[in-house]
Amino acid sequence: MKDRAAKGIGKVNLAVGLVMLVISYLIIIASMVMMIVINDPHGWQQYFHESAFRFLSACICVMLLFAILFYYYYFEDKAFIAKGKNVFLIYLVLIIAVLVCYFFGRFVSIYLRPVAMLALIGLFLFGRRQAIILNFVFSLLMFVIDTFTNNFDSSPNSVYISLMLSFACGTFAVFVAANVKTRWELLLTGVFLGIPGLAIVLLLELSELDFAHFDWIPYVASAGYGILGCVLSAMLALCILPVFEMAFNRLTVFRLRELTSANAPLLQRLRSEAPGTFNHSLIVAQLAETCAIAISENAELARAAAYYHDVGKLKQPECFTENQTGYNVHDELTPELSADIIRSHAQDGYDLLIANHLPKEIADVAREHHGTLPIKFFYDKANRLSGGDANIRNYSYLGPKPTTKVAAIIMIADASEAATRAIKDRSPVTVERIVRSVIEERMDLDQFSDCNITMRELTIIKQTLVDSLTGVHHHRIKYPAIRFNRAHQAVKEESKGDE
Numbered sequence: 001m002k003d004r005a006a007k008g009i010g011k012v013n014l015a016v017g018l019v020m021l022v023i024s025y026l027i028i029i030a031s032m033v034m035m036i037v038i039n040d041p042h043g044w045q046q047y048f049h050e051s052a053f054r055f056l057s058a059c060i061c062v063m064l065l066f067a068i069l070f071y072y073y074y075f076e077d078k079a080f081i082a083k084g085k086n087v088f089l090i091y092l093v094l095i096i097a098v099l100v101c102y103f104f105g106r107f108v109s110i111y112l113r114p115v116a117m118l119a120l121i122g123l124f125l126f127g128r129r130q131a132i133i134l135n136f137v138f139s140l141l142m143f144v145i146d147t148f149t150n151n152f153d154s155s156p157n158s159v160y161i162s163l164m165l166s167f168a169c170g171t172f173a174v175f176v177a178a179n180v181k182t183r184w185e186l187l188l189t190g191v192f193l194g195i196p197g198l199a200i201v202l203l204l205e206l207s208e209l210d211f212a213h214f215d216w217i218p219y220v221a222s223a224g225y226g227i228l229g230c231v232l233s234a235m236l237a238l239c240i241l242p243v244f245e246m247a248f249n250r251l252t253v254f255r256l257r258e259l260t261s262a263n264a265p266l267l268q269r270l271r272s273e274a275p276g277t278f279n280h281s282l283i284v285a286q287l288a289e290t291c292a293i294a295i296s297e298n299a300e301l302a303r304a305a306a307y308y309h310d311v312g313k314l315k316q317p318e319c320f321t322e323n324q325t326g327y328n329v330h331d332e333l334t335p336e337l338s339a340d341i342i343r344s345h346a347q348d349g350y351d352l353l354i355a356n357h358l359p360k361e362i363a364d365v366a367r368e369h370h371g372t373l374p375i376k377f378f379y380d381k382a383n384r385l386s387g388g389d390a391n392i393r394n395y396s397y398l399g400p401k402p403t404t405k406v407a408a409i410i411m412i413a414d415a416s417e418a419a420t421r422a423i424k425d426r427s428p429v430t431v432e433r434i435v436r437s438v439i440e441e442r443m444d445l446d447q448f449s450d451c452n453i454t455m456r457e458l459t460i461i462k463q464t465l466v467d468s469l470t471g472v473h474h475h476r477i478k479y480p481a482i483r484f485n486r487a488h489q490a491v492k493e494e495s496k497g498d499e
């Protein structure tokens with residue numbers, strides 16, 4: 001995803017993004033009108049009659065905030081807003097957060113507003129930096145709407161309280177929840193968020209303390225609402241996130257975890273129908289995750305994408321070496337047909353993953369993990385049979401080449417795992433030589449030209465793979481194989497080699 005950020009947005013995409021911006025803007029203006037009507041069911045006509053300019057000011061302020069958010073993405077992440085649905089998603093999340101906070105503030109208590117909900121949803125849907133800017137815009141947007149639509153006519157100070165709560169709790173939420181991996185941990189985060197929530201509520205309440213007519217009940221109630229509002233933020237984020245995950249096919253750490261669980265349907269199929277491929281994928285996933293961590297890429301995505309990178313082999317599992325037990329179907333096929341079967345697993349995997357509604361980022365890796373590399377074994381066989389007339393294009397994967405660093409990692413980890421699987425000497429020197437040749441061969445064949453992976457990152461990946469592969473294939477100590485009979489007496493001793 002980051003790799004594509006450098007590319008331009010294109011006029012058509014920009015126009016679509018702007019249309020989405022205008023649609024979202026009209027929705028928020030309609031929401032503001034609705035708030036004014038709800039706030040004063042009998043006098044809202046009078047509001048528009050007397051305060052038309054006030055409402056116009058609110059509309060202009062909201063337009064400015066929407067535009068600031070759009071410009072942020074235009075300069076910081078063009079690739080993201082190149083898709084119109086992403087633009088709509090950003091503003092939709094924002095509008096939902098505004099409406100939820102409005103209703104809680106209006107009908108229960110200003111302190112019960114789930115002010116950190118947007119920051120949490122933004123964090124898991126878009127990442128930390130985007131969550132911070134979204135929360136910043138949300139806090140100001142809520143402030144403008146509260147001010148101009150008379151949400152707290154009876155208590156004007158509430159507007160500032162709301163601004164403080166949104167900004168502080170939202171920003172705190174982004175950092176507290178940054179390393180959350182499960183939905184249960186997210187719920188616990190809500191409790192932690194109660195700390196700044198409670199502190200702000202108490203400070204604001206104490207600043208207006210009237211010692212002459214002190215009544216502790218409202219203070220305790222406000223403090224309780226403050227904590228509850230933060231817990232509510234986490235609970236609502238938990239409820240809303242799956243809707244966005246499915247509706248917009250967005251990746252979150254929770255969804256990635258679910259996709260790599262033992263219950264994931266495609267993985268269950270892979271385990272029962274292609275056990276060799278399944279085991280290979282498990283090792284590649286472990287390697288890819290370690291490499292992603294080493295170069296600060298998305299480790300959860302790398303792990304999930306590696307699990308699914310070879311699901312295309314489900315179409316004809318017996319045609320792939322790791323699933324064969326003696327009989328090799330390719331002995332009876334022409335090299336051209338064999339190569340065609342082998343290379344089609346990349347596209348078949350992509351099609352299968354898209355058909356099963358898996359995230360496109362994972363499907364892309366399945367299609368890209370062999371890039372445009374030649375299938376050397378069958379190209380060589382064809383050359384031997386034809387006397388050197390084989391066309392390499394007929395014996396090469398169709399691509400595309402890796403477009404992300406995660407796809408590049410999986411391409412290298414996949415080939416390194418396959419190349420080291422069969423060797424007996426797994427010393428660091430030998431493994432290093434093999435992994436280096438895997439990377440150099442792919443560089444020679446220009447496989448990394450569509451992703452912005454650097455030489456430094458390739459060196460780190462190489463070293464990480466060497467460390468991991470020598471660990472994965474470590475030598476076991478020799479031990480005697482002793483068979484016992486039912487009386488627990490050793491009946492035979494023989495020396496057995498490494499396993």
Ligand SMILES: [Fe+2]
Pocket residue numbers: 309310345369370
């Ligand atoms: Fe593959």
Ligand SMILES: [Fe+2]
Pocket residue numbers: 280284309310414
């Ligand atoms: Fe593979």
